[in-house]
Amino acid sequence: MTKETDNTRTELTKTQKNRLVLMICIILTFTVMNGTMFNVAIPDIAEDFNLLPSQVTWVMTGYILVFAIGALMYGKLADIYPIKRLLTFGIILFATGAAIGLFSQNYPMLLAARLIQAMGGATIPALAFIIPARFMPKERGRVYGTVSATVAFASGLGPITGGLVGGAFDWRYLFILSILSLFSIPFLRRWIPDESVRKGTVDIPGAAMIAAAIAGLLFAITALSLIGLFVFITAIIIFVFHVRNHPAPFIDPSMLKNKYYTTAVMTSFLGTSVMFGMIFIVPIMARAVYGLDTMEIGLLLFPGALGAALIGQRGGYFVEKKGSYPVLQVAFILAIAGSLLISTFIGLPPYLLALCILVQYTAFPLIQSSTANLLTELVPEEKTGVGIGMFNLMNFMSGAISSAIFGAFLDLERVSLQLNPFALSEDIYLYSNLFLAISIIALAAIVFFTLKFRHRISPQNKKFS
Known part of the structure; x- marks a missing residue:
């Protein structure tokens, strides 16, 4: 039995905790696969609808944009409404969007399906990081490791699944797997502890302003639009005045x-841009440089995802035992090394490139x-x-912005400027330069974090005071 106190803190047995972690991992798998399955299908979608890279990127960017806003919104709602109720609503909406996508016949219909999916799917990662903090605070380090390992593994399983389904049938059939998430509802209804509704309000106008600002920024980046830039600046200014008058x-x-919270969020923002950049660029690069089909692109990514899952699981234990800083430091070293290796060895046989991707992929769950x-x-x-909602907002916004920026650069198709002196040929300079830029972003992130947190780190055990 669970014991519930006035502040909704629920004490769970070991069996209940194990079931709850299992449930988190199951529903996260559906959500993460939904994103990465479509990563490898992007070349096929672009071909079907005759789209440029900067246009087709909205299959991911639009999804992530809504996901980002939803992540913070649901994080706020979780401080008021029961998690069980929010997840049930989210999964039903997520599956509804998938049903629409299954029958999409044009690009606008596909985008609509993805946005509806995002509105519901945003509940899952948002609440997956809140559940351990609320119901398993003593074990949250290990649970975060398990959650991050699941995300990493599912991100690799997605391309394999996407390759199998998309290669054998049609990319639209990928939506069927998302519809299957409905079967998780009976388990989450049974295993998530009951909670009461708490006092609080949700700032809907503020959420709309932030959504407008992010959408304007992304539109400015992808379309080089002054109108998008104007919308972004205007929405930010209005939101600043709004904040001053809203309780x-x-x-x-x-x-x-x-400053420590803001630094941690911004470090995660930069780290996520590194990982989303890699995951977005690799499928397009693999098709352009190696001529790989959808299934082969999935196989190229899978070793990295599997390695990340194994490393991520252990990373949770190290976070709990050693503290967050040393794990974060190792993660960014891996991200820097991996992106430099990819930048250097593009053009060599795919199995060698897969090893380079493995190095960078393992950084994701640790970050x-x-x-x-x-x-x-x-x-x-x-x-x-x-607090976790803001973390998720910045992560998904990072993914949307980085995908939009990299998509805009990929429109160039051919670049003569060689930034990495070890790049093999002029045909791959564009991709080599992008991964070199990714390594610089990762380096900037860990330097920024270290400088800001240096006074909070104990020299004896590297734990935060």
Whole structure:
């Protein structure tokens, strides 16, 4: 039996905790695969609808944009409404979008399906990081490691599945797997502890302003639009004035005044842009440079995802035992090394490139688990939902912005400028330069984090004080 106190803190047995972690991993698998399955199908979608890379990127960018806003919104809602109720609603909406996508006959219909999916699917990663902090605080480091390992493995399983289904049938059939997420509802209804509704309000106008700002920024990047830039700047200015007069704004300014919290979120933002950049570029590069089909692209990514899953699981234990900083430091070293290796060895046989991807892929779960654990230490317990929500918002926004930027560069198709002196031929300079830029972003992230947090690190055990 569970014991519930006035502040909704629920004490769970070991069996209940194991079931809850299993449930988190199952529903996360559906969501993550939904994203990475379509990564490898992007060349096929572009071919079917005759789209440029900057246009087809909205299959991912639009999805991630709505996901980003939803992640923070659901994080805020989780501080008010029961997690069980939010997840049930989200999964039903997620499957509804998938049903529409299954029958999509044109690009606007496909985008609509993806946006509806995102509206519902945003509940899953948002709440997957809140559940351990709320119901398993003593084990949250290990659970974050398991969650991040699941994300990494599912991100690799997605391309394989996408390759099999898309290669044998049609990319539209990928939506069937997302519809299967409905079968998780009876388990989450049974295994997630009951909670009562708490006091609180949701700043809908503020959420709309942030959504407009992010959409304007992405439109400015992808279409080089001055109108998009104007929308972005205007929405930000209006939101700043809105925050000053709203008692519970969509983004809590008091949290942003905490320089350690802001630094951790921004470090995660940069780290996620590194990983999303790699995952977005590789399928397009593999098709252009190696002529790989959808299935082969999935096989190229899978070793990295499998290695990341194994490393991520152990990373959770290291976070719990050693603290977040050393794990985060190792993660960025792997990200820097991996992107440099990819930049250098593009053009060599695919199996060698897969080993380079493996190095960078393993950084992803370590960045996620260490920063998530750190953030739960930096925010008050009653603001865990919105604190993790901001973490998710910035991560998904990072993915959307990085995909949009890299998509715009990929439109160039051919570049004569060689930034990496070890690049093999002029045909791959564009991709080599992009991965060199990714390594610089990763280096900047860990330097930024180290400088800001150097006074909070104990020299004896590297744990945060």
